[in-house]
Amino acid sequence: MKARKYTFLLIFSVIIFGINAQNSPYIKRVFEYRPAPGQYINELPPYEAGDTPETMRAKAQANLADDNKVMISLGGYGGYVVVGFDHPIVNVAGLADFKVLGNAFWANTNPNPDAPRRGGSCEPGIVMVSVDVNKNGLPDDPWYELAGSEYSKPETIKNYQITYYKPDENKVKDPDNNYTFLNDTTYIRWTTNGHGSGHLYRNTFHNQPYYPQWISDSELTFNGTKLANNYIDESGNGSYYVQYAYPWGYADNAPNTDEMSNMNIEWAVDADGNPVHLPAIDFVKIYTAVNQYCGWLGETSTEVMGVTDLHPDAVVSSVKNPTATQALLLVSQGRLTVRSAGEIKEITILDMHGKTIATSHNTQFVDLQHIPAGVYIAKIKIGNEIITRKFIK
Ligand SMILES: [Ca+2]
């Protein structure tokens, strides 16, 4: 009798522990930090003699993990960082799932009333997601791009490839004699797969080497989707550049307080551009999405300060593909989401006394903001069937 009681207590405490165990909304691990050359490289985070890809990875992790929010720079086009969490980020239907923190800001005044979008310092990065399919804890599985607002635009280049060549830091400088801020216009040469070539310039504000010094390779190659340039020289004389935000789906493209910096796993597409449904993701990769140079501002580089799960306590239902008469229930951010392959005609929420406290028609969502925390019953009419589920708010 006593043994049974202890067994019960043990199980009970395991359940309580399970309920109390909280997922961290923040990055836990940086798996790889491989920036392209840039004016902030070797400084954000700082390179010191003897550093290796592993020690620089650890520095990037120290900056981004938990709530540290210390910036790293990804450099010019293609430079990237790969991060992971202490739990899978759930793809909640109809809601953004995570936020990428950068250092974008809006200009104080709109310099161009005719501009189609808000502008300031917007340095868009492509965001990719991946699932730990082989369950080894490492990001060695297929990647899916979050198709942001520019994904299908004709000016967006897919499968862009760029190679940067390590410069001789003691080379003879080639200054721009008409623009005093650029003191070497042939500093770091780059070539692409049929989309032109050029140089990443050196400017007078940053005197350290721009090529990542911990990487011994004499060439650095990156691949991905390239967005069109997003800057306008509003002054016309190289003194005032504004980088305009793309509408949605890019890192470091809008202030962290703005919903535009939120990402939705529902935007994921495969390499052929087909939408993929991912119930949850384990890894996020961010890379600089433009190859542009803005005079004294230097090359455009995506910066990252963190990634935050917007609903760390959301759970993936064990039912992977609900049939017409099955439904997945998810409660997050004050709303109930019902996922079903069938047509959801009505959702009625009852309290434990059987009293109706909310209803919705012809939608998968029910707003629960006004309902106190507790246990409830959802009666869901799918087609001509009614199913009943219990849930906790
Ligand atoms: Ca979502």
Ligand SMILES: [Ca+2]
């Ligand atoms: Ca893996």
Ligand SMILES: [Ca+2]
């Ligand atoms: Ca930035």
